[in-house]
Amino acid sequence: MQMIVWAAQGTGFTFLMTTAGAAMVFIFRKQMNEGIQRIFLGFAAGVMIAASIWSLLLPAIEKASANGGIGWIPAAGGFVLGAVFLIVLDALLPTLYPKLQQQGEGIVSRKSSALLVWAVTLHNIPEGMAVGLSFAMAAGQAGNDAAFSAAIALAAGIGIQNFPEGAAVSLPLLQSGHSPLRAFLYGSMSGIVEPVFGVLVVLAAGAVEPLMPWLLSFAAGAMMYVVIEELIPQVHREVRVNPGMLGALGGFLIMMILDVALG
Template sequence: MIDWLVSLQPWQQALVGTGFTYFMTALGAGLVFFFKSINRNVLSSMLGFASGVMIAASFWSLLDPAIERATERGDIPWLVVSIGFAFGGLFLFAADKILPHIHFGQKEAEGIPSHFKRTILLVFSITLHNIPEGLAVGVAFGAAANADNPRVAILAALSVAIGIGIQNFPEGAAVSIPLQQEGLSRRRAFFHGQASGIVEPIAGVIGAVLVASMEAILPYALAFAAGAMIYVVVEELIPEAQQSSTEGTHYGVFGTMLGFVMMMILDVALG
């Protein structure tokens, strides 16, 4: 499979990788046909797990390679990575303020005023934080196009796709099942749940094309994706994980640690 991936164009590699992450989102959303609700502690564990995967991927798959690439280019590594990371967070902050959306449990929508239904606003909320996930996979595959050892770089990018795909499975369930509890039919809840992951292939292909065609922006792009993911984790996932769990328990914490360890193992083993 690695030889086949190496033979593809960067945007095609990114499409394959993010196609897998989207499939895992849809697979998780399909759990709505089997379960009517999610236990609070299970949901907290899911959100924590997603947080851990994204934190680990931000460093091992994005920031560390960004530092290496900036050093190889003769740039000031800490400056390049700091700029990219900061702009990634600012991009998500701006999108959070502009895109109309609402989080589960909220009554008031955020972003610019709109007349969208609550269901659509809930999907927009999940879609917003899927953008940096798709971007991370795409940038990783785009970086492989200019790597000295394409096979090793493809393996590293593959580990990002696998890690994000694994955490997308419970994430898909965490979207579709609450939507069903909001009053949607199981089919509509599944449709909206899987639709939240469609943005990942789009962001992935864009990221891969930009990085592969403009090598100079590679370290900035890697750090940008990391900053965007950390923003999502700190602003949304960890607070929701803490609020979802039963008081006095640590399901979100242990879920985060498990996700971090799993992603770290994938990165070190495959990268």
Template sequence: MYSWFVSLHPALQALLAGLFTWAVTALGAAAVFWTGQVNRKLLDSMLGFSGGVMLAASYWSLLAPAIQISERGPLPAWFPPLVGFLLGGAALWSLDKLLPHLHLGFPLEEAEGPKTSLRRAVLLVIAITLHNIPEGLAIGVAFGGVIAGSQATSLSAAVALAIGIGLQNFPEGIAVAMPLRGEGMSRWKSFWYGQLSAAVEPVAAIIGAAAVVAAAPILPYALSFAAGAMVYVVVEELIPESHRQGNVDLATVSLMIGFAVMMVLDVALS
């Protein structure tokens, strides 16, 4: 099966990887068909795990290759990763301010961004969609590095990144669908909104891969941009949400486990 994947064009590999991460989100959202609620401690542990995976991926799969590539360039090795990392965080911060959205677990009155009359379900999906964009970009850039022939990136490392992001997408699907079901929305609508939040990932993956292929010199900037955007999501959304109900120790331990799992995946498959 893996040999079949290897034989595909890298752009198609990026698309399939994005579809995989979307499918795992949909699988998590499908939990509404079997239960109407999820244990809060379990959810907080999964959110912590997701944060750990994203933090590890930000370094092992994105920043480390960006630094390695930059060492062969004309600029100081720290400059492209620094610029890309800060721009990634700034881009997510700007989207947070420009688009109306509502973070998980917050009342409607605490919606962020411009004032709007959009329904709670739509605002929740916008929030999760915003935070799935850097995940899709990270996948696309990783596969784009393979297309560009960078020695600092490899197909196995890109696959490891897609697997890691897929693992942490499962609780995201649950975290969107379950609250909607708890508010009285039908199971099908709850599932629909849950999976919809990750539909942007295949699109972002293609955009990331295309950008790197079109302009190979931007690869270290693109890798670190995705890293900065993912770190912003972890600190601004996942960690606060996992601590919101007081399960701080559980969420922290889960974050450590998630970090370790992603680190092992990246090192073992690289």
């Protein structure tokens, strides 16, 4: 029981940080000029590229190698599966939800924003599982302060990283025509999977642990598909200094620093 409580507390913090990031929609105006919209889209792309590398693919390779496997196999296999999943979803969404074919009020399409929510939500699932497992291990080693400190550090690191991710989801949603409240709720709910799967993984730790490299790389493939197929094409224009490019560089830089500095 203690394992579940600790896992819920750790992943609850990461979810609250996603919610705080999503709340950025209440600070910015609903109508923005095209250059600002491109910065937000570029920022989301940069955040997702950095998260795919440092939060997902590198940990997947490390975990697979630590388990005695060949690191690149689950990283590459999961990456391909994640990309294929988003390709299929991209093809099905306009049929299942015709309204997604409508263009948003700005440069952000509704379909792009829907895929963005899917990709970030998928990315948050293995992160929540990693935090849940770390607290479960700490609870199983009563008196081991080092294990507990490591679990807290992991939750803090992922939580801080979740702040720009929450903003990266909600701000493009705002620009695609959603109300600030709806954009906030979607951005916040992209993180609710962390406490849900953080607790579930404690209940099935033995079965899930070997699959973590595949789950992490699956999420990376999904995120990279959205970046390449949806976000980058929408921010690209034949201009000398593209504000979307500057946003992408800034988002990548911020997320890289957070991932490396916070472990």
